[in-house]
Amino acid sequence: MTTLTDRPQTALVVIDVQNGVMAEAYERDAVVANIALLVERARASHVPVVWVQHSSDELPLESEAWQYIPELTIGDGEPVVRKLYGDSFEGTDLEAVLASxxxxxxxVAGAQTDACIRSTLHGAFVRGYDATLVSDAHTTEDLSAYGAPTPDLVVAHTNLYWQYQTAPGREAGIVETAAVDFEALAPTRG
Incomplete structure (x- = not known):
């Protein structure tokens, strides 16, 4: 029910599943397995997969830390959006990629829950997109030493509040990997 006219298609957006981001990620292997399954199912249903890749002082462009993890392979022709900010739309060509x-x-799936995932969800929603978070396909590192909740609570809280997001003409929500039905969301064929 997006507010964007003539934009009925769905995309899987995979955010920042990079070596440096995932090195200490909560439930890393389970989350990566779920993301890999989502990517496989999206491709099989002809749903676009859009990859987002962050650069920063900790993730220098082209460094090993900046690279996507080896368990996930970016497919030929699948767009990669490079970003510098938490919101994957900010200062990038993501909007143009999706519009095209x-x-x-x-x-939405990926990392980090309490940073780029939340920022991108909100960025999408205020721009008129429907935004569904895959509840068991996002993660973060443990920042509790700095006063943050533990990662399990960060993930749980994000899932809790995103399932109740509302705005006129847009839909938000969460869904588990097993319940994502890309066939139902697949592009129309004509």
């Missing part, structure tokens, strides 16, 4: 494919609905 008629995308108005996002299924």
């Amino acid at each position: 494919q008629g995308v108005g609905r996002l299924v």
Whole structure:
């Protein structure tokens, strides 16, 4: 029910599943397995997969830390959006990439829950996109030494509040990996 006209398609957006981001990630292997399954199912249903890749002092461009983890392979022709800010739309070509494919609905997975995932979800929602968070396909590192909740609580809280997001003409929510039905969200064929 996106507010973006003539944008009925869905895309899977995979955010920052990079070596440096995932090195100390909570439930890393389970989250990576779920993301890999989502990517496989999206491709099989002809749903675009859009990859987002962050650069920073900790993730210098082209460094080993900046690279996507080896368990995930970016497919030929799949767009990679490079970013410098938490919101994957900010200062990037993500909007143009999605518009070119008629995308108005996002299924979001990746890292970090309390930074780029939240920022991108909100960024998408205020721009008119429907935004679904895959509840068991996002993660973060343990920042509790700095006063943050433990990672399990960060993930749980984000899932809790995102399932109740509302705004006129847009839909938000969460879904587990097993319940993501890309066939139902697949591009229309004509």
